Amino acid sequence: MSTKQLNAGIIGAGRIGKVHAETLAFRLPEVRTLAIADVNRAAAQAVATRCGIPSVTESSEEILANPEIQAVLVCSSTNTHAGLIVQAAQAGKHIFCEKPIAHSLTQIDQALAAVEKAGVKLQIGFNRRFDANFARVRDAVVRGEVGTPRMMHIISRDPAPPPISYIAVSGGMFLDMTIHDFDMARFLIGDEVEEIYTAGGVMVDPEIGKAGDLDTALIVLRFQNGVIATIDNSRQAAYGYDQRVEVFGSLGAISTGNCYPNQAVVSTGSEIRRDLPMNFFMDRYTESFANELRSFVDAVREDRPTAVTGIDGRIPVVMGLAARKSYDEHRPVRLSEISASEVAVSQPPAVNV
Amino acid sequence: MSTKQLNAGIIGAGRIGKVHAETLAFRLPEVRTLAIADVNRAAAQAVATRCGIPSVTESSEEILANPEIQAVLVCSSTNTHAGLIVQAAQAGKHIFCEKPIAHSLTQIDQALAAVEKAGVKLQIGFNRRFDANFARVRDAVVRGEVGTPRMMHIISRDPAPPPISYIAVSGGMFLDMTIHDFDMARFLIGDEVEEIYTAGGVMVDPEIGKAGDLDTALIVLRFQNGVIATIDNSRQAAYGYDQRVEVFGSLGAISTGNCYPNQAVVSTGSEIRRDLPMNFFMDRYTESFANELRSFVDAVREDRPTAVTGIDGRIPVVMGLAARKSYDEHRPVRLSEISASEVAVSQPPAVNV
Amino acid sequence: MSTKQLNAGIIGAGRIGKVHAETLAFRLPEVRTLAIADVNRAAAQAVATRCGIPSVTESSEEILANPEIQAVLVCSSTNTHAGLIVQAAQAGKHIFCEKPIAHSLTQIDQALAAVEKAGVKLQIGFNRRFDANFARVRDAVVRGEVGTPRMMHIISRDPAPPPISYIAVSGGMFLDMTIHDFDMARFLIGDEVEEIYTAGGVMVDPEIGKAGDLDTALIVLRFQNGVIATIDNSRQAAYGYDQRVEVFGSLGAISTGNCYPNQAVVSTGSEIRRDLPMNFFMDRYTESFANELRSFVDAVREDRPTAVTGIDGRIPVVMGLAARKSYDEHRPVRLSEISASEVAVSQPPAVNV
């Protein structure tokens, strides 16, 4: 293990920026966060005070121009990601960037080209790979514990839909929500998807339909190696955050249940019951957010490839575009049909993740 | 409740004929089985001895000609079902017939027409509707316990594939195995399917592919009411018989796990484990086989409609043909595309179920 | 396997007599039940009609005098068991007798002496040994799957207390209810208990206390081999019939959960829940009642020792007397302190089980 100190800067002090700032401050003593930037200075200041970050600014340029900073965390709104990656790469900074890189493949390709040219490291924030449950499933697949995978089912349902105003600029459910599941599918199977078929509809809120989006979808993936997978997405589950997966292979199956705040079971005169699952991603994925940063920091300090590369950031966007095309055209769509000129249905304005 | 005695005859003394004979003999004292027929007289004799059936014959005609017999159980091979239904209806017998009625819609329609003309009762052997787990799920849907259904997932995997010789004459996985799941889908949601999309392949045994069939499939159903459902079928699951379902609705979800021979959990130095699920349908669905006959007998004795009608026997065959067409043509197929002239890929010769 | 037919007679046509009559009639074709006796002739007649038993009588003597009958099932009230065993043994009949043999060790010893003198077979109705869950636990212990046993916990709670009128004549909770658990403890560990300590009280209904009995007890057993076990008994559990066990050994532990009418789990906005366990012994132990008779019939037909002997019927009564003595004297009591002259707190009159 390297003993080198790493100096970091954070761009974006919203919900996820705050989480990452806390991880760096309280769990990764080998990192010093020198500065945090946000157009909302008060938000940046609050995080800085809590986490002992010495410098606060409204300008991401100031972070990128700081020669002491070796790595930046891009936690600003999605529409700024690609541009900041380009600038950070040109400034020679290693980059941790929240998902998605962009909704436009052209912008993504420009960002990845800049990273490659600069020779800096880039990790995309697909944190769920670092969750103990999904990591266990991946491990089973790698070790052949369930044999050769044949089918996979991902269930990924949110407790409640975001505001319509957010929906309208989210890039659509496939790029905003399913993108995590697209990454999970590739991660667990360790192969590329060839074709996507989407069935879905507006079952939760007609306003979501009016905004041009879906709220419920069943997506069938066919991998190059023949594995068939489904993703079940809903913007609303009455019982809370539902995050499960099952991989079925030639020697057996592995499945993960939800995580609960406690293991208590209550037996009464009317039923046997337990409390609801952990309610949303900040609770359920607390550890995975910390683990992904640890992985990034280690990759930088030890000069190893990152665990989630720029290509890993690009492909789920292609999948999201294919899923939407399948839904619109009511037929299976091959990923090779998606060209770089395709863009998402809507362009998101500035919203902090 | 009626106190009338019902006199029955059984055609077919194979595995399922024996099960039904035992149910009538040992669980339904209101039924007297007067005769059993099988081309294999020794098989019929063995069942008769065990169950106290007074008459044994090789001829189904003899059963149908017996004026004392009010109801017949058609448990012979699939290719004889439709013809026997026609003859039994013409003889004025009430009919319990194993699934499927036939692989040809023309034959099915002839059989159903004969039943309608004769005014006799017909029940198709979709026994799983009478399983406590699936009945509980249906009950939840009916009572609105999980609100308006949005998505459903059926997992139905067999422990091991049948012999290739059987595969070759089975009518294909969709008509032989999935047909139960098609019925289950309609039963649980209580609505009709509009469109089917099939992804699948040969993953278990290449010989199955050479026989023109699949062994692994993921089938997406779109119901008229908008519900989206999947059926996950595999001819082989290393851990045994896997029969689960999940219905997800606006107010929650209901899911059923597998049934186990015992509830014991063993904790050792290497893992926490339990024994494998009940291994195949004769163990898992013991009670549902008895329950379906009780339901049929009650319908006849109390002159009520049967719980699984001729139409309930016809539609899953249409679905099977649509599923195959979707797989062959690599596109979603509407049920309305399946005309009565379509037949299954192969015609099954005489094989006892 | 023997192919000999066995002719049986049944004494007692109450709840358990009816269950056994049905098992013989519908599950054990190698047994012919020739006659059934009950002081309530109508009850005997109803069972005879349902199960095709040709002869009905009010007199147990008539059964015992029938030279065709080889084996009798003693299903009458507890206070008649010992006397009937003596008479049946003298008549040369093999005997299946419901638990307990008697509440008085003197009577038990007379019955066992008569059995020994006559050289007939005797099996006591500790049906739970034949339940799949407990049999699996015993199997684990025998095979060393959890190593050398160190501790064991039996939880045995009824859904609701019987009427006070029954309590008053039941012999007390230890001889009426715990007796099953005493047998289970010996069966699972395969060793004898040396000492018993009882803590308990009246927590369910003060009327039970006024009748001289307890309704809640925690009993500590020390086996000769050093194993320490507990039995948790309650006459009332709000959620129904609670029957669990855990054996903890040097290599691990095995525990059994309750049995449920279905495997469905419902997730709603307020909790994750499942239905209540199977509610009482007739549902929960259906199979074990059938299995114990099969075991008895096989033992008779194949001239092998029975699975639950007269001694197995005697020792739990000793344990029940010791448990009560411990409770009364507030100290651990050794089984060797219980002499044959001890009797239970009350003598039960005629009540069908």
Add this chain to the structure above:
Amino acid sequence: MSTKQLNAGIIGAGRIGKVHAETLAFRLPEVRTLAIADVNRAAAQAVATRCGIPSVTESSEEILANPEIQAVLVCSSTNTHAGLIVQAAQAGKHIFCEKPIAHSLTQIDQALAAVEKAGVKLQIGFNRRFDANFARVRDAVVRGEVGTPRMMHIISRDPAPPPISYIAVSGGMFLDMTIHDFDMARFLIGDEVEEIYTAGGVMVDPEIGKAGDLDTALIVLRFQNGVIATIDNSRQAAYGYDQRVEVFGSLGAISTGNCYPNQAVVSTGSEIRRDLPMNFFMDRYTESFANELRSFVDAVREDRPTAVTGIDGRIPVVMGLAARKSYDEHRPVRLSEISASEVAVSQPPAVNV
């Protein structure tokens, strides 16, 4: 909530001292740890470096003499606890002290008297009260979710025994290990224990017996309110750390299972399995260690009573002495039999927890 900063000092830089230092540093920004002391200066220095503690010393006196320090965490070996409490109280510091206070009731009473005289706050380190599982059970009892408690079972088994050298100075299993369960019993029921009966033995390692201790015990508690409880303790469980509880009451029961590193279930051709539970207390109780310090810090800052008082520290020691006396004298022992002059079987020398 108070916004006051709290200045703390830590005495003892062993395993638990390090855990508490990290909690203060990384989770409780309202606390500044000014100094840490350990006779092993290198250990203290390592913790100080990791947690940013400015001052390191070998002398606890130096900590207590520091006027800026308002609260001390006593994490040194058990035999120093009582003395340090007295000194800290005299120095006017609030005190968080690891369990047990001492093995001698005389020493405990001196410590508690000093605390009372000084009017400082004292919290004892029974962290498990702050575990989400046990807190949920307590909550159910308080809210009457399971009605009036009748029985309770605590299972508390360690993965493996400590070294014999540790056993010899541990004060015996009851004061070293069961003490947590004694506290849990009082906490969950919210009442005092009147009488204790102990059955137990040496089943894990004869060397433990030679050291005068047990390694396996079943302890029966009778509470003043009539509740009967058991504690099942083992120094070794093959499958790891086993920490469960069940409270059974008039309206139902609540039970907690173990905590697992993941929720994955693997189905193979031989069994259905999951990984072993979290292996030991540092993993299983991570959050409860942090929660107890948060509770202490809040109590000090907001001038409220602590959640685990000095009396809560004293009574489990009385219970431990009674449990041992019961084991030695082979009879139920009332807590009122334990006088302040009783001491544990052995006096522990300096060992860091």
